[in-house]
Amino acid sequence: MAASILAVDDSASMRQMVSFTLKGAGYEVVEASDGVEALNIAKTRSVNLVITDVNMPNMDGITLIKELRGLPSYKFTPLLMLTTESGADKKQQGKAAGATGWIVKPFNPEQLLNTIKKVIS
Amino acid sequence: MSIDMAQFHQVFFEESFEGLDVMENGLLNMNPGEADAEEINSIFRAAHSIKGGSGTFGFTTVSDFTHVMETLLDEMRDGRRDVTSEGINVLLASVDVLRDMLTAAQDGGDADEERVKASRADLDRLLAGGDAAAAESGGGDQVEEASAEPAVQEPIGWKIVFRPHQHLLRTGNDPLRIIRELEELGPLDAECDTSSLPALRDMDPEESYLSWDLRLNAPVDKALIDDIFEWVEDDCDFAVVPVMPEGFDPTAAVPEPDAADQVEPAKAAEKPEIKEAPPAVERRQQQGDRRKPAAKSAGAKAGGGGASSIRVDTGKIDSLINMVGELVITQSMLGLLGEDFSIDKLPRLREGLGQLERHTRELQESVMQIRMLPISFTFSRFPRLVHDLSQKLGKQIELKMSGENTEVDKTVIEKIGDPLVHLVRNSVDHGIEMPDERVAAGKPETGTVHLSAEHRGGNIVIEITDDGKGLARDRILDKAIERGLVKEDDNLSDKQIYELIFMPGFSTAEQVSDVSGRGVGMDVVRRNINELGGSIEIDSEIGKGSTITIRLPLTLAILDGQTVVVGEETYIVPLVSIIESIQVKSNMLNMVAGKGETFKLREEYLPIVRLHEVFNIEEPKATEINDGIIVVVEAGGRKCGLFVDGLLGQQQVVIKSLEANYGKVEGVSGATILGDGSVALILDIPGMMRLAADRDSQAGLAMTA
Numbered sequence: 001m002a003a004s005i006l007a008v009d010d011s012a013s014m015r016q017m018v019s020f021t022l023k024g025a026g027y028e029v030v031e032a033s034d035g036v037e038a039l040n041i042a043k044t045r046s047v048n049l050v051i052t053d054v055n056m057p058n059m060d061g062i063t064l065i066k067e068l069r070g071l072p073s074y075k076f077t078p079l080l081m082l083t084t085e086s087g088a089d090k091k092q093q094g095k096a097a098g099a100t101g102w103i104v105k106p107f108n109p110e111q112l113l114n115t116i117k118k119v120i121s
Numbered sequence: 122m123s124i125d126m127a128q129f130h131q132v133f134f135e136e137s138f139e140g141l142d143v144m145e146n147g148l149l150n151m152n153p154g155e156a157d158a159e160e161i162n163s164i165f166r167a168a169h170s171i172k173g174g175s176g177t178f179g180f181t182t183v184s185d186f187t188h189v190m191e192t193l194l195d196e197m198r199d200g201r202r203d204v205t206s207e208g209i210n211v212l213l214a215s216v217d218v219l220r221d222m223l224t225a226a227q228d229g230g231d232a233d234e235e236r237v238k239a240s241r242a243d244l245d246r247l248l249a250g251g252d253a254a255a256a257e258s259g260g261g262d263q264v265e266e267a268s269a270e271p272a273v274q275e276p277i278g279w280k281i282v283f284r285p286h287q288h289l290l291r292t293g294n295d296p297l298r299i300i301r302e303l304e305e306l307g308p309l310d311a312e313c314d315t316s317s318l319p320a321l322r323d324m325d326p327e328e329s330y331l332s333w334d335l336r337l338n339a340p341v342d343k344a345l346i347d348d349i350f351e352w353v354e355d356d357c358d359f360a361v362v363p364v365m366p367e368g369f370d371p372t373a374a375v376p377e378p379d380a381a382d383q384v385e386p387a388k389a390a391e392k393p394e395i396k397e398a399p400p401a402v403e404r405r406q407q408q409g410d411r412r413k414p415a416a417k418s419a420g421a422k423a424g425g426g427g428a429s430s431i432r433v434d435t436g437k438i439d440s441l442i443n444m445v446g447e448l449v450i451t452q453s454m455l456g457l458l459g460e461d462f463s464i465d466k467l468p469r470l471r472e473g474l475g476q477l478e479r480h481t482r483e484l485q486e487s488v489m490q491i492r493m494l495p496i497s498f499t500f501s502r503f504p505r506l507v508h509d510l511s512q513k514l515g516k517q518i519e520l521k522m523s524g525e526n527t528e529v530d531k532t533v534i535e536k537i538g539d540p541l542v543h544l545v546r547n548s549v550d551h552g553i554e555m556p557d558e559r560v561a562a563g564k565p566e567t568g569t570v571h572l573s574a575e576h577r578g579g580n581i582v583i584e585i586t587d588d589g590k591g592l593a594r595d596r597i598l599d600k601a602i603e604r605g606l607v608k609e610d611d612n613l614s615d616k617q618i619y620e621l622i623f624m625p626g627f628s629t630a631e632q633v634s635d636v637s638g639r640g641v642g643m644d645v646v647r648r649n650i651n652e653l654g655g656s657i658e659i660d661s662e663i664g665k666g667s668t669i670t671i672r673l674p675l676t677l678a679i680l681d682g683q684t685v686v687v688g689e690e691t692y693i694v695p696l697v698s699i700i701e702s703i704q705v706k707s708n709m710l711n712m713v714a715g716k717g718e719t720f721k722l723r724e725e726y727l728p729i730v731r732l733h734e735v736f737n738i739e740e741p742k743a744t745e746i747n748d749g750i751i752v753v754v755e756a757g758g759r760k761c762g763l764f765v766d767g768l769l770g771q772q773q774v775v776i777k778s779l780e781a782n783y784g785k786v787e788g789v790s791g792a793t794i795l796g797d798g799s800v801a802l803i804l805d806i807p808g809m810m811r812l813a814a815d816r817d818s819q820a821g822l823a824m825t826a
Contacts, residue, residue, distance in 0.1 A: 011170040013133035017177060021124055053173075055166045069291070075327065078293040084173065100293030101352030106176025106184065109124045118298060 003120045004028040004045075008038040008052035008064065009082065018051060021109040022116070035059025039067050042074065049120050050079045051103070054090055062090070062097050069098030078119040082107075126178050133174045134227045140167035141220050142501060148213050149504040153206040156197060161204075165194040171219070180226050183219070186237065189244045190215050210512075211243045213505070276363030277340050278307075283350075284314075284332040284358040291327065294353050300333065302349045307339025336364065433491050441491070444484045451476045489679065492532075496574045496583070497525035499538050503545055503572060510549045517556050517567040518549055524574040529581050533673055536653055537583070540646040544585050544669055545570065547643075552589030552667055562664065564588065576675070580655075580697070583671040592661035594618055600627065619659045623647045651807050654680075654695070654790070656756065680776055682803065684769035684795075685752060688738040691801040693774055693793060694763065698754040698806040702768060707746045717813075720751070720762060727753065730813045731764040735788060742766040756806040761813050763804075772796075776803060788812050 005027050009015040019029045032038035034056045054061035061081050068074040078100040083090050103115050147164035168191045175183035196202035218240040222232040285296050303309050314332040346361050455473045500522050511518040553568035571586040601607045601621045625644040650657045655673035682693035709720045719726045733741035743749030743766045751762040774793035790805035
């Protein structure tokens with residue numbers, strides 16, 4: 001069974017790009033446009049990996065990671081955040097919230113896949 | 122990986138332009154000196170998304186530019202920078218530049234470089250001016266540091282001590298993953314330290330107890346190793362020590378590695394070797410290779426052209442689908458009925474046809490709904506317009522808007538923009554006074570312009586109200602007399618005088634300003650609105666302000682019409698224009714100089730337009746006024762009576778353009794196809810008025826001659 005990935009971003013174009021790339025690589029992809037939506041999805045089904053943007057309306061990525069990490073079924077799930085090069089303190093906040101790691105924006109599909117391959121086999 | 126990124130461009134541009142609108146509105150809502158966190162946050166988010174997207178999709182100039190804006194916004198958000206009106210203006214200007222850059226990128230070109238540079242310079246100046254100038258920190262620092270580390274002698278490999286903290290697993294990281302990655306860099310020897318492993322019954326399966334001594338036998342760049350540990354550097358103790366060739370003491374080579382002292386005891390007795398077989402790596406690479414073609418084939422190019430799209434609320438689509446479902450059911454019911462029909466089934470047939478009619482009408486309404494967009498699409502540009510204008514003119518103006526969610530046909534949205542801009546500019550430029558004038562007149566310093574929209578009886582009514590000085594009635598009248606538009610002894614009502622400003626070539630602005638132009642536009646405004654099937658009215662009170670009211674039909678594609686017959690021809694009169702239909706006796710007719718044939722209707726003399734004369738109908742049934750019917754219509758505040766043979770009935774008609782299929786005909790706004798398949802012309806009432814006026818003035822000339 002293909003690994004499932006929850007992709008969270010408020011920007012439709014980024015979401016499409018991420019989703020398209022991952023689907024092309026054989027992953028099952030679920031999309032959400034903000035933290036609240038993502039959390040609801042995560043609660044109703046299980047995924048093998050979550051990739052989330054940081055800056056989003058309603059619930060940002062850091063809060064989402066904190067919430068997810070608090071759920072028993074997401075204790076060990078890799079949670080990656082999409083961040084910009086200027087977000088050094090964001091990385092720290094993310095780590096503190098329980099993020100596994102990050103992908104630095106801008107990234108291309110290849111970098112995305114390489115990073116994903118690192119965390120799910 | 123060859124994924125064609127161009128397929129995402131269309132979506133990227135659409136959301137970026139939306140983002141720009143968010144930024145613009147947010148900036149306009151911000152007040153200097155106040156940092157509304159939520160407002161700044163949403164502006165920041167929009168900028169951030171544009172930056173991220175443009176970087177990802179290869180528009181680096183856009184992302185570089187947005188980065189500077191973002192930095193500025195970030196500082197404002199964190200309270201490190203005050204929100205000044207200068208800051209807001211510079212950001213607003215940069216939003217414009219960014220919009221140009223994106224538009225240019227969408228068309229595959231470059232934006233005006235000079236403008237970009239100038240705006241960039243403004244942003245940089247602002248950034249440098251603030252005390253938070255140092256906030257501009259390059260993200261590449263860490264990597265640079267690492268790679269810049271001078272290597273006196275090239276190491277032949279690396280000794281890595283990796284001691285995860287107990288909570289490592291709960292960050293979603295996996296030591297095994299890290300070791301595997303290291304293995305990809307070169308041949309790796311791993312020794313596991315299990316000394317911290319508690320007895321089985323004391324063990325918490327969620328904790329990590331193992332440590333590793335690793336030796337990477339490849340002269341790779343240290344930065345590559347650091348990259349692998351980047352995610353976990355705070356969740357473990359780790360040290361990377363270069364292995365020097367021949368007789369080099371590795372521990373002496375590197376002064377004080379971070380965690381070397383803690384790591385020392387790791388060299389304890391039991392060291393079971395964990396060794397991944399190299400084939401595993403190969404296997405993974407093969408997998409990676411296999412994935413590539415899949416992604417490639419899926420990456421088919423999606424059309425990237427600038428096709429205009431319309432966003433439709435999913436609720437509307439759902440109701441459409443429901444409706445179509447109903448229609449299909451009705452159709453199959455009728456089909457079944459038709460298979461063996463006998464006369465006793467007539468009531469059921471009638472019922473079915475009734476349903477068909479109802480569902481078709483509902484479907485039609487739903488489809489029309491799709492074309493309906495909230496007027497906020499048009500209104501959204503005004504906050505910026507008023508902001509910029511009032512700054513330029515030194516006036517203080519507050520723009521209030523209401524009814525932005527009123528839905529209007531898409532064509533109306535597209536066409537009403539320019540006339541509205543003109544009217545709002547007029548209100549700002551000529552209506553609202555300078556602050557000192559306002560204070561002297563006992564009014565608040567800040568003037569108000571109110572833009573509102575609402576549905577009122579089958580029409581959209583848009584009102585522009587200002588609390589400025591109002592129209593100068595006498596000056597308009599003087600000007601009109603001077604220009605020969607009206608005669609001195611004409612007894613005009615206030616309303617009629619205000620109407621004069623819509624006459625071609627009329628301007629009262631004592632000083633022509635570059636804001637609202639020369640006043641020649643008002644007749645164009647009226648014409649544009651008339652073309653949309655609407656009307657415009659003005660109401661004003663000196664010293665109190667003016668109100669301009671625009672009435673527009675809900676939709677341009679369908680019209681409620683009254684069918685009238687003249688000879689063999691059928692015409693449609695728009696129902697909204699009809700006041701009443703009456704029979705007139707010939708003794709009620711008057712010939713008035715300059716007005717032609719008129720009749721008296723309740724103290725008013727209305728000109729009569731005989732349709733059979735206008736359209737040269739060969740054999741009208743009624744040529745005598747007694748035999749036909751007068752349909753009293755109104756347009757632009759004027760009335761007239763259309764003389765026709767008779768009335769047929771009222772029905773909704775679908776408007777077809779006559780201009781596109783044939784050519785423009787004076788007095789006709791379009792055509793439609795009737796139930797029996799014949800074509801009927803739809804009368805253009807304002808056009809009929811003009812025809813009547815032309816004819817009458819000619820008649821008047823003939824009479825006076």
